[in-house]
Amino acid sequence: MVPRGHVTKPTESRDYEARHLLVLEGLEAVRKRPAMYIGSTDTRGLMHCVWEVIDNAVDEALAGHGTSIEVTLGADGSVLVVDHARGIPVDQEPRTGLSGVEVVFTKLHAGGKFGAGSYNAAGGLHGVGASVVNALSSRLDVEVDRDSATWSMSFRRGVPGTFDGPGSDAPFTPGGGLRRTGKVRKGVSGTRIRYWPDRQIFAPDADLDATLLGDRARQTSFLVPGLALTITDERGPEITVEEHRHDGGIAEFCEYLATDPAVTDVLRLQGSDTFTETVPMLDDATGALSPTDVERTLDVDVALRWGTGYDTTVRSFVNIIATPKGGTHLTGFERALTRSVAKVLEGTRLLKAGEEVTKDDTMEGLTAVVTVRLDEPQFEGQTKEVLGTPAASRLVARIVEDELRGFLTSTRREEKAQARAVLEKVVSASRARVQARATREAQRRKNALESSSLPAALADCRSTDTERSELFIVEGESAMGTAKLARSSEFQALLPIRGKILNVQRASVGDMLKNKECAQIIQVVGAGTGRSFDLDAARYGKIIFMADADSDGAHIRCLLATLFFRYMRPLVDAGRVFTAVPPLHRFELTNPRKGQERYIYTYSDAEYQRKAAELTKKGIRFAEPQRYKGLGEMDADQLADTTMNPRHRALRRITVDDAAAAERVFEVLMGDEVAPRKEFIVEGAYQLDAERIDA
Known part of the structure; x- marks a missing residue:
């Protein structure tokens, strides 16, 4: 008889003896x-x-x-x-x-x-x-x-x-x-x-x-x-x-990894030093482990260069084994980089009083390959993704700082000009970081529920469900008026822009933040920019570009895509950026058959030709087709049915399968260099069907 309320334990838990131990032999x-x-x-x-x-x-x-x-x-x-x-x-x-x-x-x-x-x-x-x-x-x-x-x-x-x-x-x-x-x-x-x-x-x-x-x-x-x-x-x-x-070794590797135009040549920072490491050694006589001091040699070889871009690419290796999660050698490199640049800047007039540079400032646009070689390095785990040898941090920092300061303070004409360009780039990055932080903090202080905290031009939606909500960035005031009548105010928000926004590929971060349209878009999205962008803070589940179906509209979509790719890329990577697909033509059938729609829309000249031929062949009469010159020419119900209503519209998602390739395309189409863009246009001209030109 077991007393009420008494809990018995399984007898198996007490049966734990040496015979239950499993010894795994060999492999x-x-x-x-x-x-x-x-x-x-x-x-x-x-x-x-x-x-x-x-x-x-x-x-x-x-x-x-x-x-x-x-x-x-x-x-x-x-x-x-x-x-x-x-x-x-x-x-x-x-x-x-x-x-x-x-x-x-x-x-x-x-x-x-x-x-x-x-x-x-x-x-x-x-x-x-x-x-x-x-x-x-x-x-x-x-x-x-x-x-x-x-x-x-x-x-x-x-x-x-x-x-x-x-x-x-x-x-x-x-x-x-x-x-x-x-x-x-x-x-x-x-x-x-x-x-x-x-x-x-x-x-x-x-x-x-x-x-x-x-x-x-x-x-x-x-x-x-x-x-x-x-x-x-x-x-x-x-x-x-x-x-x-x-x-060419790691210098050639550095050039291969770099995707942006160069600010400096590839710099090679090399050196060697020794350190003493205490390791447990097995005493053959006593069979016991005893601490023994062993002298090690650490060879450091770093290739780096700064470019005009903003992204940082650093690869680190120990005895040619990649350490994707870094370790003490990478910590030493980053510390030396920041310290050497900061010390050289102290002796110049580039930094104003109160300004300072951080690691992120010095590494903006940097491509580097950091390699060290040493006997018996200490890794964290068999997969060797992180170096744990403590002395590596100190020795790498000393060697890199000595070598890099030699370049930054060089009196040779070529190196002096490149060093000056690096220092100016770091100072510019520092100021842009401070300005971006101020903008971000100001945005965070605002209450999203207060209409005064967001641009007056924004026609916000009522829903607070981020997954469901949509932000349409609309080209032009006339289209904005029609879109207000066509949208579902429950979950669709509208933000108008006036014509073409700033080309951010050719502008600095500071100029981008000063631009009214760019600043409004960033403010309305509400997730910050660049490295500080927080995808979870975005106020809308979908961002949709809505521009006219002509060459100017295509240019506006390209400018908007450049802004999002460069400063709000996580939205693009997450598949949350789209372009609307408005129609170009509308057929109005004069004798529609039972169950047939009265209006038929086409989205390209080729589709228009096919549809006209199809209707004529079937004996279906239609009035003179209407060609839309812009979104403002459409009635609200037409815009809703064709472009905004989720049940009927078509959206094109902007995706990036290869970020490096996309970066190169944006640089060709939107960057400072005219020659590559001209070459791209000339090559494309030979692939264009002349009959498709609407002249």
Whole structure:
């Protein structure tokens, strides 16, 4: 009998003994928790395995062995990586009694990158790369050319053995070690690794991404000058091959990343320094770990240049391994950049009293590649996305500051002019930031419910539901009058603009904020501008440009698109910016058939011609078609039915699939340089059908 109110606990919770403990042997831990080693089991994790194998070959090239690497994505789902370096050791490892190949592919934390002298600076540090790939592969074959012979070994999910036939599904017999399978010429060496990712581990939709692989190969070719990487993709209807080799190093990489016109040449900031690191070392005599001071060398190599744009592109690397989330080396670089520019500005008259520069000011328009090389760097996690070595911050900061101040204070004519341009750009960015902050703070102080807080020209909607509300930016006062009658005031707001707004691609941030139309649009959207733009603060779910269906209207839409792309890009990225599609013509049928609409609208001259021919052929009579010269010529019910009513209208969403390409297009169409725009127009003229010109 259990007393009322008494809660019994399950008996299983008390049954916890040593027999319930699970000990994972060898590579079982990798298969049990793969995300711990490769980040995830989707495409990202699948590609991480590829990087692990390639990076081992790159480390060989970095150590001065081998100048080419070939990567093949097989039609059968396999990945083949070939290098022509020293080859994985094939002799016996004394502690395990296994061949070097078997140690590398079956033992975690085993390799030549633990300070044994094989590599001075390498990307592979934890000795788990090859063994993790092996554990997560349904089949892995390795061939090593070394000592005038070819040595071979195969594995299934980390277990050594032999396959009876090609492919990952071939019959497998466990057992057996490294085999001598052929001869090669004396002096020939290298490694061939082919593996099939285990689909028991990876998600069904995980796929090898040739584009990502090509980007990574290009990046590596910049970081290791003279190394050629060939990527072959055999999976499609046609075999594609791309080769990447760049002898210019990170200076060429910096030029490749930069998309805006240059303010400076590419600057190379280089230096080296030493630091002492206390690390736990295993005492062979006592078997205990004891703190030991080790002297390390840190090599710093930075390529940077300033451009006329506003975006910042910084890539950081440690021993050629990308650190997308930065770390201590990037922190040191940013601190040195800000400090050196600020100190040089103190000795000039460019900054007024009370003005100061921040990191964002100095990095506006900056493109930089920051690389460091050191023995045994401390990373946060196996995926090596963040460098944690504390001394890197201090040493990188000192080297970069010394080198950069030398450029900024140079007395050579060319460098002096470029340094002056950089300082003026930083000061301009500082003032624009202060002005933008003042505008933003003033906007935040305003109460959105008070009509006086928003422009008088705005005809706001009643709904406070952001997802449902729409803001129409309307060209012209006459169109505004019609639109007021045509809209649904419940959720549609109207903001008129007078003609063509400022071309913000050619204007500074300060000029943009002073422009009445631009300032009103930013104020009404209510989410700020630039880096401080807050998408969640936007007052409307859709922003719709509504201009006449003529060349002037197209120009206005282009100017508006430029404003949103440059200063409110998150709205564009989120797919919340549209252009309305007003009709060009209207047919009025004089004898409409039952169920047929009395009015038919067409949206282009070609559609007008087809519709007129179709009606004539069917014997449907119609009055002289009306051509609209502007939105103001339409009646309110016509504008509502064709352009504003969500049930009948058509909208074109403005999207950006490639931000860099879009930036280049905006610069050609709207930028300061006339020559590229003229070339664009001349080339386009030959593609234009002369019969379509409405003359």
